[in-house]
Amino acid sequence: MSKQLLNIMNSSLLTPVPSIPTTPLSPSPSAAMLACGASYPNVAARIAERPTATRVLSIFGTRPEVIKFYPVLKEMDKRSESILSITCVTGQHRQMIDPLLSLFDIATDVDLNLMTQGQTLSNLSARLFLALAPVFEAVRPHLVLVQGDTTTAMIAAMCAFYYRVPVGHIEAGLRTNDRYNPFPEEVNRRIVSVVGNLHFAPSSYAADALRAERIDMNTVFVTGNPVIDAIMLIREKVPSAAARQLLDRVEAADAATNAVLPAGQKARHILLTAHRRENHGEGIAAICRAVKRIIAQHKDVHIWYPVHLNPAVCVPVRQELGKMERVHLLDPLEYDVFVHFLDRMYMVMTDSGGIQEEVTALAKPTIVLRETTERPEGVDAGVTKLVGINDDTIVKEATLLLTDDQTFAAMSRKCFPFGDGTAAQQIVDILLTSLSTNKLSIGA
The missing domain is CATH 3.40.50.2000 (Glycogen Phosphorylase B;)
Structure with missing residues (x-):
């Protein structure tokens, strides 16, 4: 005892x-x-x-x-x-x-x-x-x-x-x-x-x-x-029909993009979430600007964004990104769908607190779209990086992960700082x- x-x-x-x-x-x-x-x-x-x-x-x-x-x-x-x-x-x-x-x-x-x-x-x-x-x-x-x-x-x-x-x-x-x-x-x-x-x-x-x-x-x-308990419980389960349907969309996007990319280059997928109250207004606007630039600069990248239902988020996001090629705006995902979907992603950009914990158990390099974090464990472990909400900085840090294999590998380690x-x-x-x-x- x-x-x-x-x-x-x-x-x-x-x-x-x-x-x-x-x-x-x-x-x-x-x-x-x-x-x-x-x-x-x-x-x-x-x-x-x-x-x-x-x-x-x-x-x-x-x-x-x-x-x-x-x-x-x-x-x-x-x-x-x-x-x-x-x-x-x-x-x-x-x-x-x-x-x-x-x-x-x-x-x-x-x-x-x-x-x-x-x-x-x-x-x-x-x-x-x-x-x-x-x-x-x-x-x-x-x-x-x-x-x-x-x-x-x-x-x-x-x-x-x-x-x-x-x-x-x-x-x-x-x-x-x-x-x-x-x-x-x-x-x-x-x-x-x-x-x-x-x-x-x-x-x-x-x-x-x-x-x-x-x-x-x-x-x-x-x-x-207990979020680590939850993610482990869900990963043990066979993907639901809804999860399988979304994963099939990712595979279809892969096939379409790979067909037009140079030989040897493959499509990559980024999960984006942004909804925090302190990012409403200019923060969400800066994130949208960064998304447009990342998509323009990296022809192999798809960004998948489950959009929060809060009008302060969904209205500007859908106005700015709704017609962007290779930007997929999704309704909020059920948790089992989200876990299997996250597991399929190449990297993550998020202002979420919980996702900062979940990515450590799934070995997903993550840039944190916040000025501060109450979860420094992932940052200290080297698997998440606090970058703020300046669009220039977001683009710079995302590009580093997309172009520098050594940086990507260093942030792709599975670790368990949260239990x-x-x-x-x-x-x-x-x-x-x-x-x-x-x-x-x-x-x-």
């Missing part, structure tokens, strides 16, 4: 602070609780079947959260004799999470369906606070799990704090040390760290960031990131040890 687990067994890390005048939560169902749960009959029924079970409430609402929660939920299901796992979907990104919930066969006990057209951060935050309160009253969780840096994660953690419910934070400790980049994620993460009780860091870098903020290191665990695919198992082991040894009394 690890030293950290022994520390948990001998401490009260998850014991809530003494009650102050608010509505206390009791550790077991009561008549009032069941009445409050009437709005969530499935939750009430599940709790009634196992009234003394340890309840873990997982709250998520965006595509990255679903992907990274999937292995953890699957692992908790394996331990159902010890944990009553209850899921709450906020619907922060409605259209992008529904296919994933279906793909992963995730049963949702509560679906708040909060997404609205053109929602603002303040509006979403207010609605989350109001909608989550009755969920807490109905579930009376012993622990709340959140993931990452979304508005859903931050508000859920704050609600748990208000109810004196311990918080476990998956993917804790990522930092750029620039509060506006990424925005609002950098501050969201910091807030969760302040109120969190268990911090599941994906790497030693993240753990060191928490240490620098004076987080109790007995509550910090380097588990790796070995056992993050979910480690996280649930720690949860079980924490919960069983402290005999939590909610709100006591």
Whole structure:
């Protein structure tokens, strides 16, 4: 047993602070609780079947959260004799999470369906606070799990704090040390760290960031990131019909391009993703300009761009690149399709956080279209490169990978700075040890 687990067994890390005048939560169902749960009959029924079970409430609402929660939920299901796992979907990104919930066969006990057209951060935050309160009253969780840096994660953690419910934070400790980049994620993460009780860091870098903020290191665990678990689970599966169809499009593009290229030259394919809030406006415009120049300079290159549904992204991108030869604008891809598609690519250009992790396990050279990154592990390993959003720089760095075989080979190494695919198992082991040894009394 690890030293950290022994520390948990001998401490009260998850014991809530003494009650102050608010509505206390009791550790077991009561008549009032069941009445409050009437709005969530499935939750009430599940709790009634196992009234003394340890309840873990997982709250998520965006595509990255679903992907990274999937292995953890699957692992908790394996331990159902010890944990009553209850899921709450906020619907922060409605259209992008529904296919994933279906793909992963995730049963949702509560679906708040909060997404609205053109929602603002303040509006979403207010609605989350109001909608989550009755969920807490109905579930009376012993622990709340959140993931990452979304508005859903931050508000859920704050609600748990208000109810004196311990918080476990998956993917804790990522930092750029620039509060506006990424925005609002950098501050969201910091807030969760302040109120969190268990911090599941994906790497030693993240753990060191928490240490620098004076987080109790007995509550910090380097588990790796469950996104690596997820990508390994998906790669084991045979490509779906949708994945096969997209891969066939790539092969058809290969054949058409190879037919007109000089002998010995073959088509190459770049995956592009760009959607981050801090890149809206001039950032997306600069990326589009860079794409046009790369396509013009490299006749063997195809660029494949799954375009985010946010109008701030899809409208300018489709206007600028919609008619470009060898630029393929795609609808957002289901995750299994994305994994197999990424595996087929020559290189990657992205402003995504999660993709910076995924490419390390698939040996895909990647240039990161951001000024800062909270995932320096790939950069330090030499397999990702932070290049910013200046179109001249993007073109220069992409061209280097397309023309310099030595640089390309150096960045094409498979490595695992974000864990070995056992993050979910480690996280649930720690949860079980924490919960069983402290005999939590909610709100006591």
